[in-house]
Amino acid sequence: MGILVLGTVALDTVQTPFGKRDALLGGSASHFSMSARLFTDVSLVAVIGKDFPDKHIAFLKNKGIDLTSLAKESGDTFRWQGEYSGDLNTAKTLDTHLGVLATFRPQLTAAQRRFKNVFLANVDPDIQNYLLASMRNSTIVGLDSMNFWIHTKRKSLLRALKKVDIFVANDQEARDLTGQTNLIKAAKSLRSYGPRIVLIKKGEHGVFLQADSCTLLLPAYPTDTVVDPTGAGDTFAGGFMGYLARAGKVNAATLKKAICYGTIAASFNVEGFGLEKTSALARNDLEKRLRVFKRHISI
Amino acid sequence: MGILVLGTVALDTVQTPFGKRDALLGGSASHFSMSARLFTDVSLVAVIGKDFPDKHIAFLKNKGIDLTSLAKESGDTFRWQGEYSGDLNTAKTLDTHLGVLATFRPQLTAAQRRFKNVFLANVDPDIQNYLLASMRNSTIVGLDSMNFWIHTKRKSLLRALKKVDIFVANDQEARDLTGQTNLIKAAKSLRSYGPRIVLIKKGEHGVFLQADSCTLLLPAYPTDTVVDPTGAGDTFAGGFMGYLARAGKVNAATLKKAICYGTIAASFNVEGFGLEKTSALARNDLEKRLRVFKRHISI
Numbered sequence A, B: 001m002g003i004l005v006l007g008t009v010a011l012d013t014v015q016t017p018f019g020k021r022d023a024l025l026g027g028s029a030s031h032f033s034m035s036a037r038l039f040t041d042v043s044l045v046a047v048i049g050k051d052f053p054d055k056h057i058a059f060l061k062n063k064g065i066d067l068t069s070l071a072k073e074s075g076d077t078f079r080w081q082g083e084y085s086g087d088l089n090t091a092k093t094l095d096t097h098l099g100v101l102a103t104f105r106p107q108l109t110a111a112q113r114r115f116k117n118v119f120l121a122n123v124d125p126d127i128q129n130y131l132l133a134s135m136r137n138s139t140i141v142g143l144d145s146m147n148f149w150i151h152t153k154r155k156s157l158l159r160a161l162k163k164v165d166i167f168v169a170n171d172q173e174a175r176d177l178t179g180q181t182n183l184i185k186a187a188k189s190l191r192s193y194g195p196r197i198v199l200i201k202k203g204e205h206g207v208f209l210q211a212d213s214c215t216l217l218l219p220a221y222p223t224d225t226v227v228d229p230t231g232a233g234d235t236f237a238g239g240f241m242g243y244l245a246r247a248g249k250v251n252a253a254t255l256k257k258a259i260c261y262g263t264i265a266a267s268f269n270v271e272g273f274g275l276e277k278t279s280a281l282a283r284n285d286l287e288k289r290l291r292v293f294k295r296h297i298s299i
Helices: A028-036 A054-062 A099-103 A125-134 A147-152 A154-161 A171-178 A183-192 A232-247 A252-269 A283-297 B028-036 B054-062 B099-103 B125-134 B147-152 B154-161 B171-178 B183-192 B232-247 B252-269 B283-297
Strands: A003-006 A010-016 A019-026 A042-048 A066-072 A079-083 A092-097 A117-120 A140-144 A166-170 A197-201 A207-210 A215-218 B003-006 B010-016 B019-026 B042-048 B066-072 B079-084 B091-097 B117-120 B140-144 B166-170 B197-201 B207-210 B215-218
Touching: A003 A028, A003 A125, A003 A232, A019 A028, A019 A054, A028 A042, A028 A232, A028 A252, A042 A099, A054 A066, A117 A125, A117 A232, A125 A154, A140 A232, A147 A154, A147 A171, A166 A171, A166 A232, A171 A183, A171 A197, A183 A197, A183 A207, A197 A232, A207 A252, A215 A252, A215 B283, A232 A252, A252 A283, A283 B215, B003 B028, B003 B125, B003 B232, B019 B028, B019 B054, B028 B042, B028 B232, B028 B252, B042 B099, B054 B066, B117 B125, B117 B232, B125 B154, B140 B232, B147 B154, B147 B171, B166 B171, B166 B232, B171 B183, B171 B197, B183 B197, B183 B207, B197 B232, B207 B252, B215 B252, B232 B252, B252 B283
Parallel strands: A003 A042, A003 A117, A010 A079, A042 A066, A117 A140, A140 A166, A166 A197, B003 B042, B003 B117, B010 B079, B042 B066, B117 B140, B140 B166, B166 B197
Antiparallel strands: A010 A019, A079 A092, A197 A207, A207 A215, B010 B019, B079 B091, B197 B207, B207 B215
C-alpha cells in the first residue's frame, strides 16, 4: 500500500548519561521511516537546508525511503539540541533552530496525492493542514504533534484534528490539549475533537488506545539499556502506522498487532543514539523480540 | 490457608480534588485486609490507641478480619494527613503522628506463629524484623516499605529483605533503595538483596514483576474516576498475596493471576475515599471487572 509521511528531517545534538553526539540525522520523519519501512514503502515529505550532508541522503535512499518530496531549500536545516538525565523519560531542549522549516510548504507529486495511508508527524500544524488539503484519496490519516504547537497554534492543530482518523499523543500533550489530568477522560475528549482513534504514548509505561471497537493497554518492552530516547515516539508511530498500511484495514485485531510492532520498534530505538539501532533492523528482529514480549504480557 | 498481615491501622485525613475526609479508617494493614479477605482468612497484627473508635473495630470484625493481635495501647492511634492534586499520582504528606506505633512490638499467638503466608505491610522495619523472628513455619513472606524507612532505617530494611520471598515496592522506592533509575536494573538489584520475586508498582502505569520463572508486565485497569488513591498499593498487595495464599503455590501461572487480582482490587480502591469501595466488594465484582480488563490487554 505504501505510506506518505510528512515531518521533519533534522540534525540533532543529543547528550545523555551515555555520551554526546553532534548533528545526528534525526527528525520525526526520519525516525518514523526507519520503522515504517519494515512493513511498507515509505515516501518522505520534508525539507532540508543547504548544509544537509549528502551522506544522510545516501543513507535514507539506501534504506529504501522515497525522497522525491524531500525539498532542499536555501537556508539551514532544522536543528534540535537536547539533554536527558535521571530516568531519561523527558528531554530538556537546549536549543531549537527552525531554519528552512519556518517557510516550508510541502509539494507533492500527483502519485503522492493519491496515497491512502498518511502520517502527519510532528511539525507545524499549518504545514500539516497544508498537506492534508493536497490529499485526494486518503483513508487512514494519523497525526502527531507536540506541546509547543498545542500552546502556540492550538486552533490550527484542532482544525487538523477534525480531519484525521488517528491522533498519536504523549500523556502530557493529551493532558495539555484537553485540560484533563485523567488519561481516560483525556482520550475521550480528544476523540470528540475528531479522530476516531486516540493513542496515548506513555514512554517507559507503554501505550493506551481508545477506539469505538476497543480499548487497548500495552506496557512498554522492558529494556535495561536506555541510551537515547529521542525519536522513540516517532519510531512507535512508524511501526504502528506501517503495520496498519500493510494490513490495509483498521479493526481491533489489526490495532492490537500495530501497537505491538510500534512498541517493539520503539524499544530498539532507545537502545542506541539516533537511528543507530533502528536503521540496522530487519523485520525478523522485531518478530524475535515480540515473541519474548508476548511471554511477559500474556495473562 | 489464611494470611497474617503486619502493618498499620490508622486514622487518615485526606484531601483530594473530590473533597476532604477526616479521620477515616486507614493504614497499610486495613487496606491490605479489605482485598485479601476476598481470597482467604486474614489475621491482622497492628496497634491502635485509646482514641480509636469502637465502630472501626466493629467494621473490621464485620468484614471477617481476625483481630486477636490488634493491640490496644495507651496513647494515640497512628494518624496520617495527606493531600493529592493534579494527576493524583503522588500524595503530599501534611502531617504524620506516630503515636502508639513508636513503641509497638507485635505479640502473636502460638497459632499465628505457624502461619505459612505472611505479609509485612509498610511499617517500621524494626517491627517487621521483630515479627519475622517470631514466625516458625512461613513459606511465602512478602514485604512492603516506604521511602521514609529507606532513608532512615536502611540497614534494618536490608536485614528484613534478606529473609523475605517477595518485595513489593513502588517505582520511586525501588530507585531510591538501589540507586538505579532504570526499573529493570533496579528490580535485578533488589533481587540480589534477598527476595526471589520483586514486584514494582507504578501506580496508574501498572506493575512489573521479576522472578526466576518469569518477567511479567501488567498495565493498571483504566478507571476514569480516581477519587482517592490512598492505600491503592496496599490493596494491590492484599489481592496479590491473598490470591497466592489461596492458590498455595507460587509459579508463573499463579503469579499472573495474583497480579491481575491485585490490579483489579486496587482499581476499586482509588474510586472512593478510604475503604469505601473495597469494603463493599465481593469476589464476583473482581471477576466481572477482570473479564473487561482481559479484553483490554489481550494481544
